Amino acid sequence: MENNPKYSDSVNVMNGCLVGCLRFFWQVFACVLIITFAPYVGILFLIWWPIAWILGLVFPGREFFPIKRIWAGMCGWFKRHTGLELESVLLFTALFLFAGAAIGAVVDLFRCRK
Numbered sequence: 001m002e003n004n005p006k007y008s009d010s011v012n013v014m015n016g017c018l019v020g021c022l023r024f025f026w027q028v029f030a031c032v033l034i035i036t037f038a039p040y041v042g043i044l045f046l047i048w049w050p051i052a053w054i055l056g057l058v059f060p061g062r063e064f065f066p067i068k069r070i071w072a073g074m075c076g077w078f079k080r081h082t083g084l085e086l087e088s089v090l091l092f093t094a095l096f097l098f099a100g101a102a103i104g105a106v107v108d109l110f111r112c113r114k
Helices: 010-059 067-082 086-112
Strands: none
Touching: 010 067, 010 086, 067 086
């Protein structure tokens, strides 16, 4: 967001903070959506993989599991609709899950000491 000369510096800073907060909100919202839908996407891939493998044996030279095109399509769709990079959201999700697991392990460690 550009500085608007008719507003004071504090208002311009608050506008910049608002944009950063909204971007963080989108990041967290996308993280929660990925955590919610990841098992279903994984199940679809696990169901499709053996079918694609068998079709690849029956029809050699043809591609039935185009993971590169699927990934590129998902990244493009995500960027167009949310304005965020899918890779950064996945990294944020992984760090979020790792931090939760680490905090849970520390809490369990101290709970067992009683």
